[in-house]
Amino acid sequence: MVKTRGEKVKIFDSTLRDGAQGEGISFSVLDKLKIVSLLDDLGIDYVEAGNPGSNPKDLEFFEKVATLPLKRVRLVAFGATRRRNILPQDDANIRSLLTANTPAVAIFGKSWDFQVTDVLNTTLKENLKMISSTIAYLVEQGKEVHFDAEHFYDGYQDNPSYALECLNAAAEAGAASLVLCDTRGASLPSFVREATRVVVETFPNIEIGIHSHNDISFADANSIVAVEEGARQVQGTLAGFGERCGNAFLASIIPTVQLKMGFSVIPEESLSKLTLIAHSVAEIANNPISHDKPYVGRSAFAHKGGMHIDGVGKNPRSFEHIDPLKVGNERRLLM
Ligand SMILES: [Zn+2]
Structure with a gap:
C-alpha cells in the first residue's frame, strides 16, 4: 500500500474503557468528563467512553457527557454482539447501548473459531448471525457502528477463512469500520503485516482499524505496520495503560504517523499540546508516564x-x- 501524504488516519482512544481495565485504575464520573475534554482539545477523533451494559455507573456518565461542548470527538459506547438465539432488540445490553445515546457504537464479536464453540458455546453459523443482526439493528437505529473483531489475528492464524467471514458479516450489515484486534497482544509485526494486507485487499471499500495490546512489546509496532498496509484507524490509549501490559501508546503513535509517515492525524496546532495532555490524562489516572517514554517522557530529549x-x-x-x-x-x- 502506497502511503499518501496528508491522507487521514483516525485515532480512537479507549482510555475510558480498555484503559480503565488497567490494574489500579479507577475513574470517577468527573475524571472521565475531564479526560474527554482533554482528548477533544488534542483533536482525537473517537473516544470510547464505556460499556453501559456491564457498568451502570457509565450511564450516569453518558448523561453528563452529552452536555459537554465537544469540538471534534465522537463519543462511542462499547458492547458485545447480542446473546445467542435472541433478537438484538430483546438484548438488555444492546438496549443500554442505545440508552447511552452516543453517535457511534463499537460492537465486539468473536472471530476465532474455538472461542465461538468453546467460550460462547454456540455454532460458527450462529456467531455470524449474532454479528450481522446486531450491527444491522444498530445501523437501522442511526448509529455509526465499528466492529471490533476480537482475537482477529489469532483467529486468522488458526482459521483464516472463518476470521474473514466474521469481517464479511459485519461489512455486509453496514459497519463503518472493521477493527482487527490483537486481543492477547502477542502477534509478531511480520504476521500483522501479512494478515492486515489480506484484509485491506479483501475489503477495499471499508475502513480498516487496528486494536493492539502490548504483551510482547509490539503494540506500537503492530499499529504502525497496520497503517503501512492500509489501516486508517488506530485504537489505543493516550498514555498507553490498559489491561495487562497495556494498549498501543497513542502519545507515540500519533506523532510517528503524522511526522514520520506524513499522514494527517491531529491538527498541527494540537500536536504541541501532546506532552501536556498525555501527562494530564496519566495524572488523572494516577498512573504517571514513565520518564523514558518516547516523545512525551521527561527524558525523551x-x-x-x-x-x-x-x-x-x-x-x-x-x-x-x-x-x-x-x-x-x-x-x-x-x-
Ligand atoms: Zn483491548
Whole structure:
C-alpha cells in the first residue's frame, strides 16, 4: 500500500474503557468528563467512553457527557454482539447501548473459531448471525457502528477463512469500520503485516482499524505496520495503560504517523499540546508516564555526557530525531 501524504488516519482512544481495565485504575464520573475534554482539545477523533451494559455507573456518565461542548470527538459506547438465539432488540445490553445515546457504537464479536464453540458455546453459523443482526439493528437505529473483531489475528492464524467471514458479516450489515484486534497482544509485526494486507485487499471499500495490546512489546509496532498496509484507524490509549501490559501508546503513535509517515492525524496546532495532555490524562489516572517514554517522557530529549551535549549544541539533529517543541516537550541538558 502506497502511503499518501496528508491522507487521514483516525485515532480512537479507549482510555475510558480498555484503559480503565488497567490494574489500579479507577475513574470517577468527573475524571472521565475531564479526560474527554482533554482528548477533544488534542483533536482525537473517537473516544470510547464505556460499556453501559456491564457498568451502570457509565450511564450516569453518558448523561453528563452529552452536555459537554465537544469540538471534534465522537463519543462511542462499547458492547458485545447480542446473546445467542435472541433478537438484538430483546438484548438488555444492546438496549443500554442505545440508552447511552452516543453517535457511534463499537460492537465486539468473536472471530476465532474455538472461542465461538468453546467460550460462547454456540455454532460458527450462529456467531455470524449474532454479528450481522446486531450491527444491522444498530445501523437501522442511526448509529455509526465499528466492529471490533476480537482475537482477529489469532483467529486468522488458526482459521483464516472463518476470521474473514466474521469481517464479511459485519461489512455486509453496514459497519463503518472493521477493527482487527490483537486481543492477547502477542502477534509478531511480520504476521500483522501479512494478515492486515489480506484484509485491506479483501475489503477495499471499508475502513480498516487496528486494536493492539502490548504483551510482547509490539503494540506500537503492530499499529504502525497496520497503517503501512492500509489501516486508517488506530485504537489505543493516550498514555498507553490498559489491561495487562497495556494498549498501543497513542502519545507515540500519533506523532510517528503524522511526522514520520506524513499522514494527517491531529491538527498541527494540537500536536504541541501532546506532552501536556498525555501527562494530564496519566495524572488523572494516577498512573504517571514513565520518564523514558518516547516523545512525551521527561527524558525523551534529555542529553547527558559531553559529546552528546556538544553535538546537540552544534546541531540538534545529531542526537534528536525531532524538534521536541513539535510535541510540546523540551530539550534538557543533564550536567
Ligand atoms: Zn483491548
